[in-house]
Amino acid sequence: MMRFSTLIRHPAEWMIGGTVDNAVVLTSRIRLARNLRKIPFPGWATAAQRREAMDLMLPVIQELRPMKDAFAQSLSGLTAVQKQVLVERHLISREHAARTEGSAAVIERRQTLSIMVNEEDHLRMQSIRPGLHLRVAYDALNEVDDALQEQLPFAFDRKLGFLTTCPTNLGTGMRASAMLHLPALVLSNQIGQVLNAIARLGLAVRGLYGEGTESLGNLYQISNQSTLGESEPQIIEQLERVISQVAMHEANARLKLLEDEPIMLHDKMGRSFGVLKHAWLMDSKEALNHLSVVRLGACLGFFPKETVRLCDTLLMEIQPAHLQLHCGQKLSPEQRDERRAQIMRLHLQNVTSPVTVISDHNHHPLSDSNPSPEP
Amino acid sequence: MMRFSTLIRHPAEWMIGGTVDNAVVLTSRIRLARNLRKIPFPGWATAAQRREAMDLMLPVIQELRPMKDAFAQSLSGLTAVQKQVLVERHLISREHAARTEGSAAVIERRQTLSIMVNEEDHLRMQSIRPGLHLRVAYDALNEVDDALQEQLPFAFDRKLGFLTTCPTNLGTGMRASAMLHLPALVLSNQIGQVLNAIARLGLAVRGLYGEGTESLGNLYQISNQSTLGESEPQIIEQLERVISQVAMHEANARLKLLEDEPIMLHDKMGRSFGVLKHAWLMDSKEALNHLSVVRLGACLGFFPKETVRLCDTLLMEIQPAHLQLHCGQKLSPEQRDERRAQIMRLHLQNVTSPVTVISDHNHHPLSDSNPSPEP
Numbered sequence: 001m002m003r004f005s006t007l008i009r010h011p012a013e014w015m016i017g018g019t020v021d022n023a024v025v026l027t028s029r030i031r032l033a034r035n036l037r038k039i040p041f042p043g044w045a046t047a048a049q050r051r052e053a054m055d056l057m058l059p060v061i062q063e064l065r066p067m068k069d070a071f072a073q074s075l076s077g078l079t080a081v082q083k084q085v086l087v088e089r090h091l092i093s094r095e096h097a098a099r100t101e102g103s104a105a106v107i108e109r110r111q112t113l114s115i116m117v118n119e120e121d122h123l124r125m126q127s128i129r130p131g132l133h134l135r136v137a138y139d140a141l142n143e144v145d146d147a148l149q150e151q152l153p154f155a156f157d158r159k160l161g162f163l164t165t166c167p168t169n170l171g172t173g174m175r176a177s178a179m180l181h182l183p184a185l186v187l188s189n190q191i192g193q194v195l196n197a198i199a200r201l202g203l204a205v206r207g208l209y210g211e212g213t214e215s216l217g218n219l220y221q222i223s224n225q226s227t228l229g230e231s232e233p234q235i236i237e238q239l240e241r242v243i244s245q246v247a248m249h250e251a252n253a254r255l256k257l258l259e260d261e262p263i264m265l266h267d268k269m270g271r272s273f274g275v276l277k278h279a280w281l282m283d284s285k286e287a288l289n290h291l292s293v294v295r296l297g298a299c300l301g302f303f304p305k306e307t308v309r310l311c312d313t314l315l316m317e318i319q320p321a322h323l324q325l326h327c328g329q330k331l332s333p334e335q336r337d338e339r340r341a342q343i344m345r346l347h348l349q350n351v352t353s354p355v356t357v358i359s360d361h362n363h364h365p366l367s368d369s370n371p372s373p374e375p
Numbered sequence: 376m377m378r379f380s381t382l383i384r385h386p387a388e389w390m391i392g393g394t395v396d397n398a399v400v401l402t403s404r405i406r407l408a409r410n411l412r413k414i415p416f417p418g419w420a421t422a423a424q425r426r427e428a429m430d431l432m433l434p435v436i437q438e439l440r441p442m443k444d445a446f447a448q449s450l451s452g453l454t455a456v457q458k459q460v461l462v463e464r465h466l467i468s469r470e471h472a473a474r475t476e477g478s479a480a481v482i483e484r485r486q487t488l489s490i491m492v493n494e495e496d497h498l499r500m501q502s503i504r505p506g507l508h509l510r511v512a513y514d515a516l517n518e519v520d521d522a523l524q525e526q527l528p529f530a531f532d533r534k535l536g537f538l539t540t541c542p543t544n545l546g547t548g549m550r551a552s553a554m555l556h557l558p559a560l561v562l563s564n565q566i567g568q569v570l571n572a573i574a575r576l577g578l579a580v581r582g583l584y585g586e587g588t589e590s591l592g593n594l595y596q597i598s599n600q601s602t603l604g605e606s607e608p609q610i611i612e613q614l615e616r617v618i619s620q621v622a623m624h625e626a627n628a629r630l631k632l633l634e635d636e637p638i639m640l641h642d643k644m645g646r647s648f649g650v651l652k653h654a655w656l657m658d659s660k661e662a663l664n665h666l667s668v669v670r671l672g673a674c675l676g677f678f679p680k681e682t683v684r685l686c687d688t689l690l691m692e693i694q695p696a697h698l699q700l701h702c703g704q705k706l707s708p709e710q711r712d713e714r715r716a717q718i719m720r721l722h723l724q725n726v727t728s729p730v731t732v733i734s735d736h737n738h739h740p741l742s743d744s745n746p747s748p749e750p
Contacts, residue, residue: 278646
């Protein structure tokens, strides 16, 4: 079985696989909720019943073709920091991390597929892909779901569909979502309008870590709300259409900012870059916000294109549990701020911003020491 | 006669001549106020009387040995921007810049000696030196004063000494001052205490541009208040003693900060450096404050030593009139902010901060792409 350190040593494939052309949409994610027949939902089950459900499901999950050599672990076997790392990497939920006895996580090597056992439902399966590829993510997960259904008795009602702990998941049991980076819509004060329009379409908008979390780093998660009355492909198709439109709005807002307020934009990008490159103390919130601006700058060609990927990776790596895991020890918030700034300096040291050109030809006295071709 | 552009092309000698060892005290300045007998003080004189005084004094001043080939100009012959440049360079006072008819300025080539004709008094002479060298500055000015006295009938009273427009200058007519950079006393919250102690000794503390100006960039001007009852050498000796003590307090505060809060200090220095190096818009106040912190960093060896001199020069060059003069046109505040940021980026582009070393030996996943000697 894969060790935790082996799993986590590399970034998830969806963290780094995106193309820069489609850099507005970071990731596409599908989640399916399933429950076993005849065993109470995890919230109502006794410890023995939860263990019974786990013992029934785990061997079947581990036999799945994509789960060969996967990381599989009872949550009681993980430290608090390890569980928090999985949360930061979106591989398990915050709620799941709080569980112990009878709960487990199975995570495929490339981290594109992960399954939580005894979260709110008996099974929560997730598939993530870089960019806007909800259908690809769905197809991969659907295959897993089909394979599991052949061997596990899922609670299913002809009329209602899949039964779930929370009625909002009833039916398909599916939540489809994408993570979008919308800095230009925020900078040009259009974000409120866009989010309202999304809400009116019956979709949900959340922050970086899902329900109830703040939007940090101009990152927004857009997902379907309804799981009843429509088929999975219909839901996905509608969501992809809306997300494409939002991404186009963001792309337009970027070009318009660049055209209308280039200096303001360069100033913002330069300042965030300068602070990330040279600060010695930085909290998560500040780091996410500066990374967001530098990521925008990289998308606009102000920094080398590969900086987009670097920002996406750093976004993950500078979070509290990741910092402590790599450091091999518990760190106080101040120590984390110091370490976070170190990592930023280290990884940005070879990134450069474009050469500064003073556009007019007036002679400047400080240039006296430099030979100049001007008269 | 020297042209304005020739005068201003180079930084003043006192702006760049200081040694880094004594970087707390930027400059030492002596000013003497003198008036002619029988002609009313400028504030009470008619335009004709002011011209009469000027016509009497100017030829004598221009004959002084150090004033051969000096810049000499009636203020009515200077543009608003040119006058403001002289104010920013501390060569004439703000009050003098507001005068026109019958007022003039004579400024020696190296800008260490300047004489205002018909400011508040008929003559205001000034000598500036880099570092803490009040006595040297005084001796140079005293020589000029002696030479002028041989040819001009100064208003002098046996009991009161030199007569001046403002009674606070009566007696010696001398104001001795030094400009100090006290960032560590500010950062460690000791500045209030130190300024109070200075005030109790009967000395005055002011901001960058003298009376009634704010302290920007942690720069403080300390000067004598009393001009009666003591000889010039006594006043200077006392002032130099106090200034030496303040400079020592600052030096100690720097070392203590470096010892007690190295990360906070590095963070401050790094952030100011990063912002100066990468911003595209910056107002004067922000620029002065960041330059102050970078200057501290250079004194402490965080940046190359020559950065101290660069900061001192930039301090002057990024001010509104200097910017407009070099640009050859009037600039709006927004244009100045843009130009100021350009100049900062240009001159800091080759300055580097020390290499970042992550102190522990844990392997970091982002380093995977770099070959590493570690296992």
